Amino acid sequence: MIITGIQPTGNLHIGNYLGAIKPLIALQQNDEDTYAFIADYHAITANFDPASFSQVSRDLVAMILACDFDTERGSIFLQSDVPEHTEMAHILGCTAARVGQLNRMIQFKEKMAALAENEETPSVGLYTYPVLQAADVLLYQDAENGTPTKVPVGDDQSQHLNLVVDIAASFNHRFGDTFILPKPVISTAPRIMSLFDGTKKMSKSDPDDMNRINMSDPADRIVKKFRKATTDQHMICGTVEEIGDRVCLRNLLTIYAAFADMTLDEAVAHFAGKGFGALKGELADIVVATLEPIQARYLDIRERKQAMSQMLGRGAMGASIMASDTLHRVRKAIGIADRNGLGEDEV
Numbered sequence: 001m002i003i004t005g006i007q008p009t010g011n012l013h014i015g016n017y018l019g020a021i022k023p024l025i026a027l028q029q030n031d032e033d034t035y036a037f038i039a040d041y042h043a044i045t046a047n048f049d050p051a052s053f054s055q056v057s058r059d060l061v062a063m064i065l066a067c068d069f070d071t072e073r074g075s076i077f078l079q080s081d082v083p084e085h086t087e088m089a090h091i092l093g094c095t096a097a098r099v100g101q102l103n104r105m106i107q108f109k110e111k112m113a114a115l116a117e118n119e120e121t122p123s124v125g126l127y128t129y130p131v132l133q134a135a136d137v138l139l140y141q142d143a144e145n146g147t148p149t150k151v152p153v154g155d156d157q158s159q160h161l162n163l164v165v166d167i168a169a170s171f172n173h174r175f176g177d178t179f180i181l182p183k184p185v186i187s188t189a190p191r192i193m194s195l196f197d198g199t200k201k202m203s204k205s206d207p208d209d210m211n212r213i214n215m216s217d218p219a220d221r222i223v224k225k226f227r228k229a230t231t232d233q234h235m236i237c238g239t240v241e242e243i244g245d246r247v248c249l250r251n252l253l254t255i256y257a258a259f260a261d262m263t264l265d266e267a268v269a270h271f272a273g274k275g276f277g278a279l280k281g282e283l284a285d286i287v288v289a290t291l292e293p294i295q296a297r298y299l300d301i302r303e304r305k306q307a308m309s310q311m312l313g314r315g316a317m318g319a320s321i322m323a324s325d326t327l328h329r330v331r332k333a334i335g336i337a338d339r340n341g342l343g344e345d346e347v
């Protein structure tokens, strides 16, 4: 079983595609039962626009489907349609997660620092975000077969995923074996960096759209964004080692290699001795060629609103069956009675 979530914080970009969506579709080929959710309750931990929020979520669903997510082998649903996620988060926050652990989370520190620049303070939800993430993962348990649930994520999420495993282990330690410890599957795809700052990850929530290539960007915008991407004044080197701290060059070559299905070595060899102009030109061509068919499917799916609502409804229903079963066992483990004050055994 696979569980994965993606936040409706903006447009899906090529980093999300390479780091999360593509590996997910590949994992799905091996007959896995996949639960993919739109993490809307995560997205509200930061600033969001209520007027467009629902549309952003739906666009995200349409894009995931356009990238060939197989709804026969898995379901897509909105996190907020399955209330067990927040209920489980509260239980884990009280029984198994500790403030000291959350204080160590790098993502929180980074996001808090970014807010501080505008004299803003983080929401409590941003701080407890990893606990909700633990709930998201731990609700989906293959209790029948006892096999660990796989959680495919980009490497920026590995600290949070390790915390999920720790939370599950400490719950089990205190209340008896309840959770099968999940298995983080950290994407081997490299982290894609911002087009302007090679030390900063490409992000949906980055206020400057020029920092990323969105999956829905038209061809001329993709060309323009690559043309304006930061470079240096040297030619492209001959080996990966020689890239050194030329972080912007590394990022562009990394993106090219991923889209061309090459290793970084092969990509470097391909461009050795050439200038940035050649790299940027070929890069735009290959990214546009890959995205165009996905975009055509996306526009088509996006129009079929009723079909999408029905599919999300089915997805939430399927997810609820598994989530409520796990939550029931968790409530029982901590001694909280089920509906009507009766435990299952007394009903």
Ligand code: ATP
Binding pocket: 005, 006, 007, 008, 009, 015, 016, 017, 018, 019, 020, 152, 153, 154, 155, 156, 157, 190, 191, 192, 193, 201, 202, 203, 204, 205, 206
């Ligand atoms: P936000 O800025 O709102 O956090 P995000 O771009 O980081 O957005 P998420 O929804 O947090 O996107 O993450 C979705 C998935 O995409 C996760 O599995 C994450 O690891 C992966 N991912 C996000 N950014 C990148 C990136 N730049 N390179 C590779 N993978 C990424």
Ligand code: MG
Binding pocket: none
């Ligand atoms: Mg993120």
